[in-house]
Amino acid sequence: MTTQQKISDSPIDFAEQIIQDVKNSKEDGVLKCVQCGMCTSTCPAARHSDYNPREIIERVLDGDESIIEDDNIWNCFYCYTCHSVCPVGNSVCEVNQILKQFAIAHEIGYEKLYEYMGFADSYFTAAIGAIPEIFFEDIDRDVPGWWDFRQHLDEIRDELELDPPLMPPNDVIDEVSTILTITGFKDKIERIRDSQEVEQ
Amino acid sequence: MKQVPEKDILLFRSCLVSVEYPGVEASTKFVFDKLGIDYSISEKQTCCTGLGHYSDVFSQLDTSAIGARNFKIARELGRPNLVMMCATCYAINKKSVKLLNKKDDLREEINQLFDENGLSHLKYEKDDLKPTENIFHVVDILYGKKDEIKDHIKYDLSDYTIATHHGCHYCKVHYEDTIGGVRDPNIIDELIEECGCKTIGWYDHKRATCGTGFRQRYSNPDLSFTATADKMNAIADEDVDILVHLCPNCHIQFDRYQHLIGEREERKFRAIHLNIAQFIALAMGGDLDKVIGQKAHTVPIDSVIKELKEVEK
Numbered sequence: 441m442t443t444q445q446k447i448s449d450s451p452i453d454f455a456e457q458i459i460q461d462v463k464n465s466k467e468d469g470v471l472k473c474v475q476c477g478m479c480t481s482t483c484p485a486a487r488h489s490d491y492n493p494r495e496i497i498e499r500v501l502d503g504d505e506s507i508i509e510d511d512n513i514w515n516c517f518y519c520y521t522c523h524s525v526c527p528v529g530n531s532v533c534e535v536n537q538i539l540k541q542f543a544i545a546h547e548i549g550y551e552k553l554y555e556y557m558g559f560a561d562s563y564f565t566a567a568i569g570a571i572p573e574i575f576f577e578d579i580d581r582d583v584p585g586w587w588d589f590r591q592h593l594d595e596i597r598d599e600l601e602l603d604p605p606l607m608p609p610n611d612v613i614d615e616v617s618t619i620l621t622i623t624g625f626k627d628k629i630e631r632i633r634d635s636q637e638v639e640q
Numbered sequence: 641m642k643q644v645p646e647k648d649i650l651l652f653r654s655c656l657v658s659v660e661y662p663g664v665e666a667s668t669k670f671v672f673d674k675l676g677i678d679y680s681i682s683e684k685q686t687c688c689t690g691l692g693h694y695s696d697v698f699s700q701l702d703t704s705a706i707g708a709r710n711f712k713i714a715r716e717l718g719r720p721n722l723v724m725m726c727a728t729c730y731a732i733n734k735k736s737v738k739l740l741n742k743k744d745d746l747r748e749e750i751n752q753l754f755d756e757n758g759l760s761h762l763k764y765e766k767d768d769l770k771p772t773e774n775i776f777h778v779v780d781i782l783y784g785k786k787d788e789i790k791d792h793i794k795y796d797l798s799d800y801t802i803a804t805h806h807g808c809h810y811c812k813v814h815y816e817d818t819i820g821g822v823r824d825p826n827i828i829d830e831l832i833e834e835c836g837c838k839t840i841g842w843y844d845h846k847r848a849t850c851g852t853g854f855r856q857r858y859s860n861p862d863l864s865f866t867a868t869a870d871k872m873n874a875i876a877d878e879d880v881d882i883l884v885h886l887c888p889n890c891h892i893q894f895d896r897y898q899h900l901i902g903e904r905e906e907r908k909f910r911a912i913h914l915n916i917a918q919f920i921a922l923a924m925g926g927d928l929d930k931v932i933g934q935k936a937h938t939v940p941i942d943s944v945i946k947e948l949k950e951v952e953k
Binding site: 487 | 658659662663683686687688692697700705706709731739743746753757758759809815823852853854856858860863864866899929930933935
Protein backbone atom coordinates (compact mmCIF):
# COMPACT_ATOMS: atom_id res chain seq x y z
CA MET A 441 0.00 0.00 0.00
CA THR A 442 1.32 3.44 -0.84
CA THR A 443 0.66 6.42 1.32
CA GLN A 444 0.68 9.98 0.11
CA GLN A 445 3.89 11.72 1.03
CA LYS A 446 3.62 14.99 2.86
CA ILE A 447 6.12 17.67 2.11
CA SER A 448 7.06 17.77 5.81
CA ASP A 449 8.13 14.15 5.62
CA SER A 450 10.95 14.92 3.28
CA PRO A 451 11.44 18.61 2.63
CA ILE A 452 14.55 17.82 0.61
CA ASP A 453 12.33 16.51 -2.22
CA PHE A 454 11.72 20.10 -3.38
CA ALA A 455 15.45 20.76 -3.61
CA GLU A 456 15.85 17.44 -5.44
CA GLN A 457 13.31 18.57 -8.06
CA ILE A 458 15.44 21.66 -8.63
CA ILE A 459 18.64 19.62 -8.84
CA GLN A 460 17.04 17.39 -11.50
CA ASP A 461 15.79 20.34 -13.58
CA VAL A 462 17.33 20.77 -17.03
CA LYS A 463 18.34 24.37 -16.27
CA ASN A 464 20.38 23.43 -13.21
CA SER A 465 24.12 23.64 -13.93
CA LYS A 466 25.26 23.52 -10.30
CA GLU A 467 24.60 19.82 -9.59
CA ASP A 468 23.68 19.66 -5.87
CA GLY A 469 24.84 23.23 -5.15
CA VAL A 470 21.49 24.12 -3.62
CA LEU A 471 22.05 21.53 -0.87
CA LYS A 472 25.40 23.10 0.00
CA CYS A 473 23.94 26.51 0.92
CA VAL A 474 25.22 27.63 4.33
CA GLN A 475 22.88 30.65 4.51
CA CYS A 476 25.83 33.03 4.65
CA GLY A 477 23.84 35.76 2.88
CA MET A 478 26.56 36.77 0.43
CA CYS A 479 23.91 36.53 -2.32
CA THR A 480 21.56 38.94 -0.58
CA SER A 481 24.30 41.38 0.32
CA THR A 482 25.34 41.78 -3.33
CA CYS A 483 21.88 41.54 -4.97
CA PRO A 484 20.47 44.67 -6.69
CA ALA A 485 16.89 43.45 -6.23
CA ALA A 486 17.49 42.88 -2.51
CA ARG A 487 18.98 46.37 -2.28
CA HIS A 488 15.90 47.99 -3.76
CA SER A 489 12.95 45.63 -3.07
CA ASP A 490 11.73 42.85 -0.77
CA TYR A 491 13.45 40.19 -2.88
CA ASN A 492 15.77 38.06 -0.73
CA PRO A 493 17.87 35.37 -2.43
CA ARG A 494 19.15 33.87 0.83
CA GLU A 495 15.57 33.40 1.97
CA ILE A 496 14.65 31.74 -1.34
CA ILE A 497 17.13 28.96 -0.67
CA GLU A 498 16.02 28.71 2.96
CA ARG A 499 12.43 28.18 1.81
CA VAL A 500 13.49 25.70 -0.86
CA LEU A 501 15.41 23.68 1.73
CA ASP A 502 12.36 23.84 4.03
CA GLY A 503 10.31 22.31 1.21
CA ASP A 504 8.10 25.40 1.04
CA GLU A 505 6.60 24.97 -2.42
CA SER A 506 4.35 28.00 -1.95
CA ILE A 507 7.36 30.07 -2.98
CA ILE A 508 6.36 29.62 -6.63
CA GLU A 509 3.30 31.80 -5.86
CA ASP A 510 5.37 34.53 -4.18
CA ASP A 511 5.38 37.69 -6.32
CA ASN A 512 8.82 38.63 -5.02
CA ILE A 513 10.56 35.94 -7.09
CA TRP A 514 9.70 38.03 -10.18
CA ASN A 515 12.02 40.84 -9.00
CA CYS A 516 15.26 38.99 -9.83
CA PHE A 517 17.38 40.90 -12.39
CA TYR A 518 19.05 37.69 -13.70
CA CYS A 519 22.36 39.54 -13.27
CA TYR A 520 24.04 36.41 -11.84
CA THR A 521 25.88 38.41 -9.18
CA CYS A 522 24.75 35.88 -6.53
CA HIS A 523 25.84 33.05 -8.82
CA SER A 524 29.31 34.59 -9.26
CA VAL A 525 30.02 35.19 -5.54
CA CYS A 526 28.50 32.13 -3.86
CA PRO A 527 31.26 30.50 -1.76
CA VAL A 528 29.76 26.97 -2.10
CA GLY A 529 28.96 27.04 -5.81
CA ASN A 530 25.20 27.47 -5.57
CA SER A 531 23.25 29.76 -7.93
CA VAL A 532 20.12 31.44 -6.59
CA CYS A 533 19.74 33.07 -9.99
CA GLU A 534 19.37 29.65 -11.64
CA VAL A 535 17.16 28.36 -8.83
CA ASN A 536 14.95 31.41 -9.33
CA GLN A 537 14.62 30.68 -13.06
CA ILE A 538 13.74 27.07 -12.27
CA LEU A 539 11.12 28.15 -9.70
CA LYS A 540 9.54 30.39 -12.33
CA GLN A 541 9.38 27.51 -14.81
CA PHE A 542 7.70 25.42 -12.07
CA ALA A 543 5.24 28.30 -11.58
CA ILE A 544 4.52 28.51 -15.31
CA ALA A 545 3.98 24.73 -15.46
CA HIS A 546 1.28 25.32 -12.80
CA GLU A 547 -0.18 28.17 -14.87
CA ILE A 548 1.05 30.72 -12.32
CA GLY A 549 2.42 34.05 -13.55
CA TYR A 550 0.76 33.93 -16.98
CA GLU A 551 -0.21 37.60 -16.57
CA LYS A 552 3.50 38.42 -16.22
CA LEU A 553 4.42 36.50 -19.37
CA TYR A 554 1.54 38.00 -21.33
CA GLU A 555 3.37 41.32 -21.75
CA TYR A 556 6.15 39.47 -23.59
CA MET A 557 3.94 37.76 -26.16
CA GLY A 558 5.22 40.26 -28.72
CA PHE A 559 8.71 38.77 -28.40
CA ALA A 560 7.29 35.26 -28.80
CA ASP A 561 5.29 36.29 -31.87
CA SER A 562 8.27 37.99 -33.47
CA TYR A 563 10.52 34.98 -32.96
CA PHE A 564 7.86 32.52 -34.13
CA THR A 565 6.74 34.41 -37.23
CA ALA A 566 9.94 36.24 -38.27
CA ALA A 567 12.78 34.31 -36.53
CA ILE A 568 14.09 37.43 -34.85
CA GLY A 569 13.80 38.69 -31.31
CA ALA A 570 12.23 42.11 -30.78
CA ILE A 571 11.22 44.42 -27.96
CA PRO A 572 7.44 43.80 -27.67
CA GLU A 573 5.38 46.56 -29.31
CA ILE A 574 3.24 46.77 -26.16
CA PHE A 575 6.12 48.73 -24.61
CA PHE A 576 6.66 51.16 -27.52
CA GLU A 577 4.38 53.82 -26.02
CA ASP A 578 6.40 53.82 -22.78
CA ILE A 579 9.71 53.91 -24.66
CA ASP A 580 8.51 56.78 -26.85
CA ARG A 581 7.50 58.71 -23.70
CA ASP A 582 10.74 57.97 -21.83
CA VAL A 583 13.36 58.15 -24.59
CA PRO A 584 13.58 61.40 -26.56
CA GLY A 585 13.93 60.76 -30.28
CA TRP A 586 13.65 56.97 -30.11
CA TRP A 587 10.56 56.63 -32.31
CA ASP A 588 12.05 58.91 -34.93
CA PHE A 589 15.28 56.88 -34.86
CA ARG A 590 13.35 53.64 -35.39
CA GLN A 591 11.59 55.16 -38.41
CA HIS A 592 15.02 55.76 -39.97
CA LEU A 593 16.63 52.46 -38.95
CA ASP A 594 16.81 51.14 -42.53
CA GLU A 595 18.63 54.27 -43.72
CA ILE A 596 21.09 54.06 -40.83
CA ARG A 597 21.75 50.38 -41.54
CA ASP A 598 22.22 51.18 -45.25
CA GLU A 599 24.77 53.87 -44.39
CA LEU A 600 26.67 51.28 -42.29
CA GLU A 601 26.55 48.87 -45.29
CA LEU A 602 25.44 45.99 -43.09
CA ASP A 603 24.99 42.68 -44.84
CA PRO A 604 23.11 40.32 -44.71
CA PRO A 605 19.83 42.24 -44.28
CA LEU A 606 17.97 42.42 -40.99
CA MET A 607 15.24 39.87 -41.68
CA PRO A 608 16.06 36.16 -42.09
CA PRO A 609 14.95 34.45 -45.33
CA ASN A 610 11.68 32.48 -45.48
CA ASP A 611 13.24 29.01 -45.33
CA VAL A 612 14.97 29.98 -42.09
CA ILE A 613 11.71 31.30 -40.64
CA ASP A 614 9.91 28.07 -41.60
CA GLU A 615 12.56 25.95 -39.88
CA VAL A 616 12.48 28.05 -36.71
CA SER A 617 8.67 27.98 -36.59
CA THR A 618 8.76 24.19 -36.90
CA ILE A 619 11.25 23.91 -34.04
CA LEU A 620 9.15 26.14 -31.80
CA THR A 621 6.07 24.08 -32.64
CA ILE A 622 7.60 20.70 -31.82
CA THR A 623 9.16 21.87 -28.53
CA GLY A 624 5.67 22.85 -27.29
CA PHE A 625 6.46 26.59 -27.38
CA LYS A 626 3.60 27.45 -29.75
CA ASP A 627 1.00 25.64 -27.63
CA LYS A 628 2.32 27.28 -24.46
CA ILE A 629 2.07 30.74 -26.01
CA GLU A 630 -1.51 30.04 -27.12
CA ARG A 631 -2.43 28.86 -23.60
CA ILE A 632 -0.97 32.00 -22.05
CA ARG A 633 -2.71 34.25 -24.55
CA ASP A 634 -6.06 32.45 -24.23
CA SER A 635 -5.96 32.64 -20.42
CA GLN A 636 -5.36 36.39 -20.41
CA GLU A 637 -7.64 37.35 -23.26
CA VAL A 638 -10.57 35.39 -21.76
CA GLU A 639 -10.01 37.19 -18.43
CA GLN A 640 -9.98 40.55 -20.18
CA MET B 641 44.24 32.19 -20.13
CA LYS B 642 41.99 30.21 -22.46
CA GLN B 643 43.01 29.83 -26.11
CA VAL B 644 41.36 32.51 -28.29
CA PRO B 645 40.90 31.88 -32.03
CA GLU B 646 41.48 34.40 -34.81
CA LYS B 647 39.98 32.35 -37.63
CA ASP B 648 37.01 30.13 -38.51
CA ILE B 649 34.76 32.61 -36.73
CA LEU B 650 31.01 33.02 -37.16
CA LEU B 651 30.24 36.55 -35.98
CA PHE B 652 26.89 35.91 -34.27
CA ARG B 653 24.25 38.51 -35.08
CA SER B 654 22.35 40.02 -32.16
CA CYS B 655 18.75 41.24 -32.32
CA LEU B 656 19.46 44.27 -30.12
CA VAL B 657 22.61 45.25 -31.99
CA SER B 658 20.73 44.92 -35.30
CA VAL B 659 17.84 47.20 -34.40
CA GLU B 660 19.15 49.47 -31.62
CA TYR B 661 22.89 50.01 -32.16
CA PRO B 662 23.77 48.65 -35.63
CA GLY B 663 27.02 50.63 -35.42
CA VAL B 664 28.29 48.01 -32.96
CA GLU B 665 28.18 45.44 -35.78
CA ALA B 666 29.81 47.80 -38.29
CA SER B 667 32.49 48.76 -35.72
CA THR B 668 33.22 45.12 -34.85
CA LYS B 669 33.70 44.33 -38.53
CA PHE B 670 35.89 47.42 -38.99
CA VAL B 671 38.18 46.45 -36.08
CA PHE B 672 38.24 42.75 -37.01
CA ASP B 673 39.27 43.70 -40.56
CA LYS B 674 42.09 45.93 -39.26
CA LEU B 675 43.34 43.10 -37.03
CA GLY B 676 43.10 40.44 -39.74
CA ILE B 677 40.46 38.32 -38.01
CA ASP B 678 38.87 35.69 -40.27
CA TYR B 679 35.09 35.84 -39.77
CA SER B 680 31.79 35.83 -41.60
CA ILE B 681 28.13 36.51 -40.82
CA SER B 682 25.36 34.14 -41.88
CA GLU B 683 21.76 35.01 -42.76
CA LYS B 684 20.84 31.49 -41.62
CA GLN B 685 21.78 32.16 -37.99
CA THR B 686 18.89 33.36 -35.85
CA CYS B 687 19.12 35.24 -32.59
CA CYS B 688 19.76 33.51 -29.29
CA THR B 689 16.22 33.91 -27.82
CA GLY B 690 17.80 35.72 -24.85
CA LEU B 691 15.23 38.46 -24.30
CA GLY B 692 12.47 35.85 -24.38
CA HIS B 693 14.49 33.35 -22.37
CA TYR B 694 15.17 35.78 -19.54
CA SER B 695 11.59 37.00 -19.64
CA ASP B 696 10.77 33.34 -18.81
CA VAL B 697 8.76 32.90 -22.02
CA PHE B 698 11.26 30.51 -23.64
CA SER B 699 11.97 27.28 -21.75
CA GLN B 700 15.44 25.74 -21.75
CA LEU B 701 14.17 23.17 -24.29
CA ASP B 702 13.04 25.95 -26.66
CA THR B 703 16.29 27.90 -26.31
CA SER B 704 18.61 24.90 -26.62
CA ALA B 705 16.74 23.55 -29.66
CA ILE B 706 17.21 26.94 -31.37
CA GLY B 707 20.84 26.82 -30.18
CA ALA B 708 21.39 23.34 -31.65
CA ARG B 709 20.22 24.65 -35.04
CA ASN B 710 22.62 27.61 -34.89
CA PHE B 711 25.50 25.37 -33.79
CA LYS B 712 24.90 23.07 -36.77
CA ILE B 713 24.91 26.05 -39.14
CA ALA B 714 28.25 27.23 -37.73
CA ARG B 715 29.81 23.78 -38.14
CA GLU B 716 28.49 23.38 -41.69
CA LEU B 717 30.03 26.72 -42.63
CA GLY B 718 33.35 25.49 -41.26
CA ARG B 719 33.14 28.25 -38.67
CA PRO B 720 32.74 26.47 -35.34
CA ASN B 721 33.95 29.48 -33.32
CA LEU B 722 30.88 31.51 -32.39
CA VAL B 723 31.73 35.09 -31.45
CA MET B 724 29.04 37.20 -29.83
CA MET B 725 28.56 41.00 -29.83
CA CYS B 726 26.01 40.72 -27.03
CA ALA B 727 26.70 39.42 -23.51
CA THR B 728 23.30 37.73 -23.39
CA CYS B 729 23.95 35.81 -26.62
CA TYR B 730 27.31 34.78 -25.13
CA ALA B 731 25.82 33.44 -21.89
CA ILE B 732 22.83 31.78 -23.58
CA ASN B 733 24.90 29.97 -26.22
CA LYS B 734 27.63 28.88 -23.82
CA LYS B 735 25.03 27.44 -21.47
CA SER B 736 23.26 25.59 -24.29
CA VAL B 737 26.54 24.02 -25.43
CA LYS B 738 27.31 22.96 -21.86
CA LEU B 739 23.86 21.44 -21.36
CA LEU B 740 23.75 19.73 -24.76
CA ASN B 741 27.11 18.10 -24.06
CA LYS B 742 26.46 17.15 -20.46
CA LYS B 743 22.73 16.38 -20.22
CA ASP B 744 22.05 13.32 -22.37
CA ASP B 745 18.29 13.54 -21.77
CA LEU B 746 18.06 17.07 -23.16
CA ARG B 747 20.22 16.31 -26.20
CA GLU B 748 18.35 13.10 -26.97
CA GLU B 749 14.96 14.79 -26.58
CA ILE B 750 15.91 17.54 -29.03
CA ASN B 751 17.44 15.09 -31.50
CA GLN B 752 14.37 12.87 -31.33
CA LEU B 753 12.10 15.85 -32.01
CA PHE B 754 14.31 16.78 -34.97
CA ASP B 755 14.23 13.16 -36.26
CA GLU B 756 10.46 12.89 -36.02
CA ASN B 757 9.80 16.17 -37.78
CA GLY B 758 12.04 16.16 -40.83
CA LEU B 759 14.88 18.10 -39.19
CA SER B 760 17.45 15.31 -38.79
CA HIS B 761 20.05 17.51 -40.49
CA LEU B 762 20.03 19.72 -37.38
CA LYS B 763 20.88 17.01 -34.84
CA TYR B 764 23.53 17.87 -32.25
CA GLU B 765 26.05 15.20 -31.29
CA LYS B 766 27.78 15.29 -27.91
CA ASP B 767 30.84 17.58 -27.99
CA ASP B 768 30.06 18.95 -31.48
CA LEU B 769 31.11 22.24 -29.88
CA LYS B 770 32.97 22.89 -26.63
CA PRO B 771 31.87 25.72 -24.34
CA THR B 772 35.35 27.09 -23.63
CA GLU B 773 36.99 26.30 -26.98
CA ASN B 774 34.19 27.49 -29.30
CA ILE B 775 32.02 30.11 -27.58
CA PHE B 776 33.42 33.66 -27.27
CA HIS B 777 32.54 37.29 -26.88
CA VAL B 778 34.07 39.89 -29.22
CA VAL B 779 36.16 41.17 -26.28
CA ASP B 780 37.88 37.78 -26.04
CA ILE B 781 38.94 37.96 -29.69
CA LEU B 782 40.13 41.56 -29.30
CA TYR B 783 42.08 40.57 -26.18
CA GLY B 784 43.79 37.79 -28.12
CA LYS B 785 45.04 40.40 -30.63
CA LYS B 786 45.51 43.28 -28.18
CA ASP B 787 49.21 43.69 -28.86
CA GLU B 788 48.37 44.65 -32.46
CA ILE B 789 45.71 47.25 -31.62
CA LYS B 790 48.21 50.07 -31.06
CA ASP B 791 49.58 49.65 -34.60
CA HIS B 792 46.27 50.88 -36.01
CA ILE B 793 45.42 53.79 -33.70
CA LYS B 794 44.75 57.06 -35.55
CA TYR B 795 43.08 59.31 -32.96
CA ASP B 796 44.20 60.20 -29.45
CA LEU B 797 41.29 59.85 -26.98
CA SER B 798 43.50 60.05 -23.90
CA ASP B 799 42.21 63.46 -22.81
CA TYR B 800 38.78 62.06 -21.96
CA THR B 801 37.78 60.65 -18.59
CA ILE B 802 36.85 57.05 -19.39
CA ALA B 803 35.13 54.43 -17.24
CA THR B 804 34.09 50.88 -18.09
CA HIS B 805 31.04 48.76 -17.42
CA HIS B 806 31.47 45.01 -17.82
CA GLY B 807 28.22 43.23 -18.72
CA CYS B 808 27.04 40.71 -16.14
CA HIS B 809 26.36 38.04 -18.73
CA TYR B 810 29.94 38.21 -19.95
CA CYS B 811 31.60 38.33 -16.53
CA LYS B 812 29.41 36.53 -14.05
CA VAL B 813 27.51 33.68 -15.72
CA HIS B 814 30.39 31.53 -16.97
CA TYR B 815 32.98 33.07 -14.68
CA GLU B 816 35.49 30.26 -15.25
CA ASP B 817 35.92 31.53 -18.84
CA THR B 818 36.02 35.27 -18.11
CA ILE B 819 39.21 37.09 -19.06
CA GLY B 820 40.35 40.04 -16.94
CA GLY B 821 38.57 39.40 -13.65
CA VAL B 822 35.04 38.83 -12.37
CA ARG B 823 34.77 40.65 -9.02
CA ASP B 824 37.13 43.35 -10.28
CA PRO B 825 36.51 43.17 -14.04
CA ASN B 826 39.15 44.79 -16.24
CA ILE B 827 39.14 43.31 -19.74
CA ILE B 828 37.64 46.49 -21.28
CA ASP B 829 40.08 48.69 -19.29
CA GLU B 830 42.98 46.67 -20.69
CA LEU B 831 41.71 47.00 -24.27
CA ILE B 832 41.30 50.76 -23.84
CA GLU B 833 44.90 50.99 -22.61
CA GLU B 834 46.00 49.46 -25.92
CA CYS B 835 44.42 52.52 -27.59
CA GLY B 836 46.80 54.76 -25.66
CA CYS B 837 44.24 55.80 -23.02
CA LYS B 838 43.94 55.31 -19.30
CA THR B 839 40.58 54.53 -17.65
CA ILE B 840 39.63 55.57 -14.13
CA GLY B 841 39.82 51.89 -13.13
CA TRP B 842 37.74 50.92 -10.12
CA TYR B 843 34.76 53.05 -9.08
CA ASP B 844 31.86 52.45 -6.73
CA HIS B 845 29.39 49.94 -8.26
CA LYS B 846 31.84 49.11 -11.08
CA ARG B 847 30.84 45.46 -11.09
CA ALA B 848 27.12 46.10 -10.53
CA THR B 849 24.40 45.39 -13.09
CA CYS B 850 23.33 48.11 -15.53
CA GLY B 851 19.86 47.67 -14.05
CA THR B 852 18.12 46.35 -17.16
CA GLY B 853 17.10 43.15 -15.42
CA PHE B 854 15.29 41.99 -18.60
CA ARG B 855 11.62 42.16 -17.54
CA GLN B 856 12.43 44.73 -14.84
CA ARG B 857 13.10 47.56 -17.33
CA TYR B 858 9.69 47.24 -18.96
CA SER B 859 7.46 45.66 -16.33
CA ASN B 860 9.05 47.03 -13.16
CA PRO B 861 10.72 50.27 -14.27
CA ASP B 862 11.00 51.85 -10.80
CA LEU B 863 13.10 48.93 -9.60
CA SER B 864 15.16 48.89 -12.80
CA PHE B 865 15.91 52.62 -12.93
CA THR B 866 16.66 52.80 -9.21
CA ALA B 867 19.38 50.18 -9.70
CA THR B 868 20.72 52.04 -12.75
CA ALA B 869 20.82 55.27 -10.75
CA ASP B 870 23.34 53.66 -8.35
CA LYS B 871 25.68 53.28 -11.27
CA MET B 872 24.97 56.59 -12.98
CA ASN B 873 25.53 58.51 -9.74
CA ALA B 874 28.84 56.71 -9.21
CA ILE B 875 29.92 57.55 -12.77
CA ALA B 876 28.89 61.19 -12.40
CA ASP B 877 30.80 61.39 -9.10
CA GLU B 878 33.92 60.57 -11.15
CA ASP B 879 32.96 63.16 -13.80
CA VAL B 880 33.17 60.54 -16.53
CA ASP B 881 33.03 61.62 -20.21
CA ILE B 882 32.79 58.20 -21.86
CA LEU B 883 31.36 54.98 -20.43
CA VAL B 884 32.50 51.95 -22.42
CA HIS B 885 30.65 48.61 -22.30
CA LEU B 886 30.27 45.33 -24.15
CA CYS B 887 26.54 44.55 -24.35
CA PRO B 888 23.69 46.21 -26.29
CA ASN B 889 21.27 45.66 -23.41
CA CYS B 890 23.49 47.70 -21.07
CA HIS B 891 23.94 50.19 -23.91
CA ILE B 892 20.17 50.74 -24.14
CA GLN B 893 19.86 51.12 -20.39
CA PHE B 894 22.57 53.79 -20.15
CA ASP B 895 22.17 55.65 -23.43
CA ARG B 896 18.40 55.59 -23.92
CA TYR B 897 17.46 56.18 -20.27
CA GLN B 898 20.20 58.54 -19.06
CA HIS B 899 17.91 61.55 -19.54
CA LEU B 900 15.00 59.97 -17.65
CA ILE B 901 17.18 58.76 -14.79
CA GLY B 902 18.73 62.23 -14.56
CA GLU B 903 15.22 63.66 -14.10
CA ARG B 904 14.43 61.05 -11.44
CA GLU B 905 17.68 61.80 -9.60
CA GLU B 906 17.46 65.57 -10.19
CA ARG B 907 21.00 65.48 -11.50
CA LYS B 908 22.45 66.15 -14.92
CA PHE B 909 24.25 63.11 -16.30
CA ARG B 910 26.47 63.88 -19.28
CA ALA B 911 28.50 60.75 -20.18
CA ILE B 912 28.29 59.35 -23.70
CA HIS B 913 28.02 55.59 -24.18
CA LEU B 914 30.11 53.46 -26.50
CA ASN B 915 30.55 49.75 -27.02
CA ILE B 916 34.22 48.72 -26.80
CA ALA B 917 34.19 47.85 -30.52
CA GLN B 918 32.90 51.38 -31.26
CA PHE B 919 35.54 52.91 -29.00
CA ILE B 920 38.39 51.04 -30.69
CA ALA B 921 36.94 51.65 -34.17
CA LEU B 922 36.74 55.38 -33.40
CA ALA B 923 40.35 55.40 -32.18
CA MET B 924 41.32 53.55 -35.36
CA GLY B 925 39.72 56.25 -37.53
CA GLY B 926 36.25 54.79 -38.16
CA ASP B 927 33.76 57.32 -39.53
CA LEU B 928 31.14 58.44 -36.99
CA ASP B 929 28.25 57.81 -39.40
CA LYS B 930 29.53 55.04 -41.66
CA VAL B 931 31.20 52.89 -38.97
CA ILE B 932 30.31 54.00 -35.45
CA GLY B 933 26.64 54.56 -36.29
CA GLN B 934 26.23 57.70 -34.16
CA LYS B 935 22.72 58.40 -35.46
CA ALA B 936 21.42 55.47 -33.41
CA HIS B 937 22.61 57.04 -30.16
CA THR B 938 20.29 58.97 -27.87
CA VAL B 939 23.06 60.84 -26.01
CA PRO B 940 24.87 62.50 -28.94
CA ILE B 941 28.46 61.33 -29.27
CA ASP B 942 29.43 64.86 -30.34
CA SER B 943 28.15 66.25 -27.04
CA VAL B 944 31.48 65.06 -25.63
CA ILE B 945 33.74 64.27 -28.60
CA LYS B 946 33.73 67.59 -30.43
CA GLU B 947 36.90 67.10 -32.42
CA LEU B 948 39.32 64.29 -33.03
CA LYS B 949 43.03 64.80 -32.52
CA GLU B 950 45.44 62.60 -34.47
CA VAL B 951 48.09 60.76 -32.48
CA GLU B 952 51.59 62.14 -32.71
CA LYS B 953 53.78 59.80 -34.69
